Amino acid sequence: MSVLAGWQRGGWLSERLVWVALGVVLVGGAHLLPALCRSSPLAVRGVGALLWCGCTAGASFGHATFFLLSQSHAGDVRVAALPVATAAAHRGLTEVMADRASVTTLLAQSNARRCVGDCPVLRGRRAGLASRLDALDAEAAEIRRYQSIEDRVEKRRDAARDDPVTARLAALCGITEAKLDLLAGLAFAAVLEGMACLLWWIALSPGPAIKEGAPAVVTDAPVPESGMSAALPVVTEPKTEVTKLARDIQNGFLKPTVSDIRRHLRCSQAKAALLRRQLGQSMP
Template identity: 35%
Template sequence: MAALIRPFFNRASAADNEGNHAGDSRASFSLVKRNSLQAAKVTLAGTATATSLYIAALSGLERGGSLAERLACTALPVVTVAGLHLLPALSRGQLFAVRGAVAVLCAAGLAVTLSSQISFFQLAQQHAGARRAESVPDAMLVPLPDTPGRSLMAITEDQASARKMLSLLEIHPCHGNCTGEHLRRTTLTAMLDALAIEADEAKRREAAEDRQAVLVERTQQLRDTMRDDPVTARLSDLTGLGKTSVSLLLGLLYAGVLDGIGVLGWYLVMPVRRRGGDAVIAAAVAATTVERVPVEADKALHADNRITPCCPDNEIDTQLMHLMRDVSEGKVKATVADIRNYLGCAQETAVKLRRELLALRAVIIQNSGGQHAGR
């Protein structure tokens, strides 16, 4: 049995080596370019979906009290995000009723996803604001004396009383022995000087307390300002909207852009899956390959042995499969010039691909009963 199977593998490997040496370099470059573009699409879509899933998981962990509640609240937005990103691409080519149900489900899933992501953005902004507020240093306060003096109001009342008594002594002059009156006048004058010094000290103390109060208030205002996002604050000043409304709109914009990139990325990555389309195309390619073998075998009998084909049959079959899918998706037109520019192949290869593509379409329409004729 092994001896019977081994020649087929040797023949296949020899055909592959011959195809690799005889392949068109421009077609290979086109395939590499198309694969690189597909890899970039997958990377972009996967990154957007992974980021959205991570945000959904974090927003779910912030909800619920027990571990089971938090796990349930985490699973809901995660599954919703995965369905929102993948269902539009997976439902391509399906029945209209299926696509309508998917559209309704995705609209509801979008509302769930946006709400969870906006809550995450709000909580993240609060945490960032608290961290920025903690970075503001405390105000440098000068220590005040532990035993504060009297208030300036009380000192002013004592000064008024002393001046009143001194004025009464001056109104009623002394006749005879004025020693006592002179002593009282001296005492009142000294009392007024002491009260003036005490009043100055009270003014300096109250000024220091006022300065400390201003510093504390300024520090608190700076912390309140640091809690707000700078972009949100500037947009609020420009638009006249409240900071809460601007923050909500920005969160909605962030979530919409992220989920939009994920949905569109997977929509571009996944090919169109029509009902029975791949089976019909495969059968048609097999049929055309079987029909082409005797014809090309007859041509090869009359051809010069030195002439090599411009493109191997196995590579033409591969390109034909890709070309059929791309034409059905509307990426390229079924003309020789467009096929040549799209694949980067020779004129002869493009003519052969177009001829077989037209034959493929006829076979597909015949096998599917005309259901793909309008596509």
């Protein structure tokens, strides 16, 4: 999703590649930083938390961009699948009404004239203007019918472009569809990133520690076929919490203090003090 969103954001090829690389880095940081900084000192974990918040926000924004663009593309596909309904070519309603106003003025002027006698010319002019006025009225009614058809087609295209679930949920919640699309995209991205972080945390977590007092593992070495004496059994010491603490202290993950041991193992104060005494006895 981050790759597709970054590719659609950029214009030039170089810009698209930079956006794609940035999205991959943000997603990798959002997924791996909590697991990688788990055993680090407190200062490093604080910086890692800030970076994780920034990476999560950037990755969520990229995911929301993908969701919104995909909905827009799906709407364009639905609109393209609709049958094309076009009205016949016609003049604008404003132009027709202007002609009707002119004819109405001429007819009023003809009716205002007085004529003594039969006056066939004046009667013919009045009849012609009245017929032209009726034709303009019919043309205006036809144009209004065409406009209503075009309005219905446009409304149908808009309804097909919008996601049906989003449209109904927006009407139910009383907010605009654009705002609901943005909130839904951010919510989906937050859930997705949270699930990814949790899975990486579980995948990179250390295995269960062997408790103290566990029996040693004894393996018998193979006996040579010659007349040599049998080899002694090889004894492998179990990996206890004390040995793990000694290894982590040597690697610089924590200091040999009760508070650091307690934070590192997430154990009680009494257990941390006991491990510190055992560590002092085992280490020279």
